[in-house]
Amino acid sequence: MEENKKILMIIGMEKQLEQTICRAANIQPEDTLVLKSVFPDISQPYGDLMRDIITLVHRNKAEEIWIVRDKYEQTADESISDLLNRDKDLNDRMQTLEYLFQNCSPEFTQSSIDEWLSPSENVAEGVQKSVAAIRRHPLIPLHVKVKGFLIENSVLTEIEALNKNGAR
The missing domain is CATH 3.40.1050.10 (Carbonic anhydrase)
Structure with missing residues (x-):
């Protein structure tokens, strides 16, 4: 080389x-x-x-x-989104992020927050x-x-x- x-x-x-x-x-x-x-x-x-x-x-x-x-x-045995959903405050924030994923497609290449947080199977x-x-x-x-x-x-x-x- x-x-x-x-x-x-x-x-x-x-x-x-x-x-x-x-x-x-x-x-x-x-x-x-x-x-x-x-x-x-x-x-x-x-x-x-x-x-x-x-x-x-x-x-x-x-x-x-x-x-x-x-x-x-x-x-991971448990997805990151499952862990985050257990926290009420984080769950509310994740709903906001989910809205952004659904409505701001140019900025987010994935279709949902779960898809973004989860690696390939x-x-x-x-x-x-x-x-x-x-x-x-x-x-x-x-x-x-x-x-x-x-x-x-x-x-x-x-x-x-x-x-x-x-x-x-």
């Missing part, structure tokens, strides 16, 4: 995941930049995570972006959605390769990307 060029990896929160990926892909840790994310999918194309991705790509001349998740990553689907969102973003240079991977037993497997219409 050319000097000063990096791979930006967006990974889960699991301990040792970064080292496992570097060993599996035979890359040096100093050739990587790492962002950790709780959920496998990027829910906001103009949110903080995307801003961090854009900044790191440009600042560090990243050649590639990898979204890598553990194939058996545990999703399937880890691979979340990775595919993230790859598609990054590839479509106008501030990601066209020469930057964006790939999605699942890791299982220290083996990286590239997953098929979605096309522009969201299909494989």
Whole structure:
């Protein structure tokens, strides 16, 4: 890999995941930049995570972006929206937000607050959605390769990307 060029990896929160990926892909840790994310999918194309991705790509001349998740990553047993709904004050605020989701479509890419708060049901689907969102973003240079991977037993497997219409 050319000097000063990096791979930006967006990974889960699991301990040792970064080292496992570097060993599996035979890359040096100093050739990587790492962002950790709780959920496998990027829910906001103009949110903080995307801003961090854009900044790191440009600042560090990243050649590639990898979204890598553990194939058996545990999703939450209870949705965030269920937890928030238990609090009366938060429940009232969520109803206000739900109104905004229903009536301010240009600002919100999801159709409801529950959809925004919940990750994809399937880890691979979340990775595919993230790859598609990054590839479509106008501030990601066209020469930057964006790939999605699942890791299982220290083996990286590239997953098929979605096309522009969201299909494989």
